[in-house]
Amino acid sequence: MAEPLLVVEDLVTVFETDEGPVRAVDGVSFEVPRGGTLALVGESGCGKSVTSLSIMGLVPEPGHVAAGRILFGGRDLATMDERAMRALRGRRISMIFQDPSSSLNPVYTVGRQIEETLRAHLAMSAKAARARAIELLARVGIPAPSERIDAYPHQLSGGMRQRVMIAIALACEPELLIADEPTTALDVTIQAQILELLGALQRETGTSVILITHDLGVVAELADEVVVMYAGRVVERAQKSALFTSPRHPYTRGLLRSVPSSTAVSRAARLPTIRGVVPDLRALPAGCRFQDRCEHAAPACRDADPALVALTMGAAPDALSSHRVACVRESELASGALATQSQETGVV
Numbered sequence: 001m002a003e004p005l006l007v008v009e010d011l012v013t014v015f016e017t018d019e020g021p022v023r024a025v026d027g028v029s030f031e032v033p034r035g036g037t038l039a040l041v042g043e044s045g046c047g048k049s050v051t052s053l054s055i056m057g058l059v060p061e062p063g064h065v066a067a068g069r070i071l072f073g074g075r076d077l078a079t080m081d082e083r084a085m086r087a088l089r090g091r092r093i094s095m096i097f098q099d100p101s102s103s104l105n106p107v108y109t110v111g112r113q114i115e116e117t118l119r120a121h122l123a124m125s126a127k128a129a130r131a132r133a134i135e136l137l138a139r140v141g142i143p144a145p146s147e148r149i150d151a152y153p154h155q156l157s158g159g160m161r162q163r164v165m166i167a168i169a170l171a172c173e174p175e176l177l178i179a180d181e182p183t184t185a186l187d188v189t190i191q192a193q194i195l196e197l198l199g200a201l202q203r204e205t206g207t208s209v210i211l212i213t214h215d216l217g218v219v220a221e222l223a224d225e226v227v228v229m230y231a232g233r234v235v236e237r238a239q240k241s242a243l244f245t246s247p248r249h250p251y252t253r254g255l256l257r258s259v260p261s262s263t264a265v266s267r268a269a270r271l272p273t274i275r276g277v278v279p280d281l282r283a284l285p286a287g288c289r290f291q292d293r294c295e296h297a298a299p300a301c302r303d304a305d306p307a308l309v310a311l312t313m314g315a316a317p318d319a320l321s322s323h324r325v326a327c328v329r330e331s332e333l334a335s336g337a338l339a340t341q342s343q344e345t346g347v348v
């Protein structure tokens with residue numbers, strides 16, 4: 001198998017707060033294949049954004065990467081100094097955020113902002129950068145790009161601003177694009193257009209993508225592999241089709257309970273509400289972090305925080321090595337031993 005572009009290994013990111021340390025990301029591991037799209041999903045506060053900020057070297061104070069490795073092109077980003085990170089950011093790794101209004105500078109034209117990215121990393125002349133910026137605006141579907149290049153962000157719609165952000169992110173043809181809820185701030189028709197654009201650009205450029213989302217419709221549309229996070233940990237990881245057709249962790253089952261199959265996921269399929277609340281990261285229960293919300297919780301679930309392990313039974317052969325789940329009752333659930341209880345009570 002080809003070497004992955006990015007390997008995140010046992011990543012721990014901690015915020016040192018007045019109430020004590022908060023392990024926002026606690027032993028997270030995954031790989032991003034070249035040209036592939038990995039989705040990070042989970043409820044608000046589970047650590048998706050902190051994971052991506054850790055990769056970018058942008059964890060805000062009082063946070064820091066406390067352990068683990070983030071291997072990219074043979075180098076560990078977790079220990080890289082800020083100067084080296086700055087050379088990578090925007091060049092080899094880019095990020096688009098949820099709200100383009102807060103990422104674009106309101107006092108500069110969009111053209112200037114694209115040109116600055118190009119010139120900072122690619123040693124281009126002003127003239128060449130302007131020509132390339134117009135090309136990029138055209139590529140992301142902005143009409144009349146040679147006029148819009150001189151527009152200020154407030155003169156563009158939200159969807160157009162997000163297209164500009166995508167143009168900036170892809171300006172230097174990065175190997176990895178991190179898209180953090182890229183369509184959440186947009187209305188539904190524009191969301192579909194932006195997703196289509198992201199998919200098309202990815203196919204065209206071969207850029208690897210980490211997609212952070214609450215939206216299972218977005219996952220169904222763009223992801224190859226899915227990492228499900230809960231309270232700072234990965235609870236399940238699988239190829240998209242395996243995850244949608246045979247989710248194994250009770251939390252993933254809960255998230256997907258109203259979703260019949262990957263092909264039938266509607267664009268509006270947001271994460272449904274699961275009873276109970278996410279535990280306070282400063283006062284986690286002993287054992288599995290999901291136990292208080294899990295209908296299958298048993299005394300064994302309090303013994304230890306379950307490790308993420310490859311499935312032992314019932315997985316499609318080609319998914320065996322990649323479908324992993326962190327639940328001590330996984331094989332009972334898979335064998336159907338707990339199915340009756342599940343049918344009686346409704347899943348999670």
Ligand SMILES: Nc1ncnc2c1ncn2[C@@H]1O[C@H](COP(=O)(O)OP(=O)(O)OP(=O)(O)O)[C@@H](O)[C@H]1O
Pocket residue numbers: 015017022024042043044045046047048049050051060061062063281
């Ligand atoms: N600046 C901060 N100070 C202290 N704790 C923080 C800070 N930022 C994040 N955290 C902690 O990290 C946890 C994970 O946050 P993160 O933003 O990664 O969640 P998320 O899954 O991306 O949520 P959302 O979908 O709402 O963006 C939070 O629940 C919080 O406990």
